Amino acid sequence: MSDPQILLTYSRGKGIVAIAHGARYKAAHQLLTSCGFREDESGVHHLPNGEPDLARAHVASLVRLAKFYRAEVTTGSRQFIGDIAEDIAARLPGGWKARVEIYSNPHWQGDLVPWLWDSGELARVVRHERVPCAAALTDTASETTLLLIEHPDRQAGYLLGALSPDFFEEGHGDRHAPRGIAVPGSAAAAARAITDHYLPAYRRAVHDRRLACVAESLDRIRARHDDRSTGTAPERDDIGAPVPEEATARLPGRVWEEFRSVLRHAPPLLDRCRSSAPEGSPDNRVLAQLIDALVDVESLDGGASSGSPGPDAPLRSAIETWLTHGETFLRRARAAAPPTRPDTPALAPPARPHPPGRHTPRR
Template identity: 55%
Template sequence: MADAQIILAYGRDTGIVAIGHGERYKAAHEALAAADFRRGDDWVFHLPGVDEDASRATVANLVRHATAHGAEVVTSSHRFIGDTARDIARLLPGQWDVRIELYSHPVWQQDLVPWLWDSGELVRAVQTQRIPYAATLTDTAETTLLLVERPGHQLGYLVGAFAPEPFEEGYGDPHAPHSIALPPFAGRAARGIADRFLPTYERAVHARRIATVAEALARIHAEQDAWAAIIASSRHRNAPPLGEAAETFLNRAWAEFLAIAQHAPVLLDRCRPAATNWPGDARVLAELADALTDAEDLDRDASLTLTERDARLRAVLGTWLTHSEPFLRQARAATPPRQQTVPAAALPHQALPRGQHAPRR
């Protein structure tokens, strides 16, 4: 692949579009500007609306300018990815915002790797194949999908997800869902996302929430054991002052509890103890929910003395440590809400149109 390349594709509303990329992508941009292509706000170059003969002449002119700038001009077998992403988004349940992503320099696409929450083909492609551009689809719940043309295929796409915001980076996470391949049909692609990928994604988010809470509870247990050891050794001359040790324990335990406060409410809301083998856990779950409310009140109630605050914090931590096992078994038995599917009536039967070849000289 040339170190400066221009990819031509066809946009439904914009006609011929062009994307420059490579280590010398600026040379590609200079060639496009010299050939009268105009750069949009998304950094995609567009050929102003002209007739077919004029388009043919302009593209021929672009090839000459590209050669002079040391850039290669190629034509995509796909249509413009922005059109594809918008067609799919319109068929997905809910509201989705589409944005175009350009990775003009090859190293830029590596910025995706830490944030991609994927254990399938997509993350491998981003790491090993050239991905000059992509589209993101984000819904109102801030689920963000990444759509790319499938490397090595004339048609077809890959879709995966970024890590949910509360989890920050997602690379290498064992709970990450698998990206899936999509066909070049808007309706079938949307159904694949709605029926296959999004349910898998939601289950993965659910499992990662459980793991996050379980890990936080384990660390609080460890802090409590360390605190108990300090109390047991308090009679020794070299033991730290109990007041200082108590403050350290509570500060560390509270820092860990913040993850529980963030993820446990969603998990509690999904628990249905009556449908499990442990219906008696309903009382325990109610106590845990009340403890979360008490924890929220601690931050809002400025009238509490330090002693009162510490006592209530200990009570909250004690409730969650005591009932961690029934909570985790109920959370693991729970399931995320079922995503809506794409109605069959909304599925067009025609394929997404292939990218139109740019006129040749």
């Protein structure tokens, strides 16, 4: 069994802080408590700030007891990650908040892996190297959560990537995942790199994945729709029982599930599409029909059941509208993809208000 491990560093607001981790993290917790450290709500242990002599005495006691209990105590070469995260968050556009996450138990770090939405070095490091702590930077308005960890190279700064947004659920291994970046130890320089390079790439990745979700759902709906139109729909259910005649009047539950994906991901794409379509153009009129179709059925998406809501005429009409005009939507959405560079001109805002879309806020 590995020895208890303790990482010491300094926080401008908390003074000397300690992070207990490793397979025997509970023993490290007990050792810190016995030496006068107190644990806060984030799982970080710290000494009373503003009393340097007392802090030195507690640290000296920790070092002595660590040798006796065979605990490994190391000193971090960078400032406390919570401090740098707060400094970066304050410099990002919008209303960002920072919080510290402690992965004392190595299994907790493993639990993080499915939620990583990253195709760069961040995902590799979290999967294969020990990360005792991290900082999450969250912008609730855009449902964006970024993860900041210390670079494994002690002479370098930090690695930053994204966690999967609520509306995507798990993100590990997704081909649309943005590539994380290395950022310097300066909060100002790190915030510039995130604002100028990472966030544009992240927004483009969100757009591309939403578009893929809608396209794949429409393809699956169209395949089932074609089966029913050509008389090749199954006459028996999944366990071989005959399909009741009244059930044929209902949309299959799987078709409804696929269309719920359209309800979830299409509205923000439609917002961008209408921003780029000329006023009064045929494409603009088609987009308006697609928006209206979603508005007509969005109340059916209560999220409580995965079954079909029944032989509802508005739902059938909405699906028919999307199958008819889906290609126009996909073409416009591809053309309206957000730029990945900050110096690329942004799309013009809509000339007039349009019917509201539906933005489903996860975790």
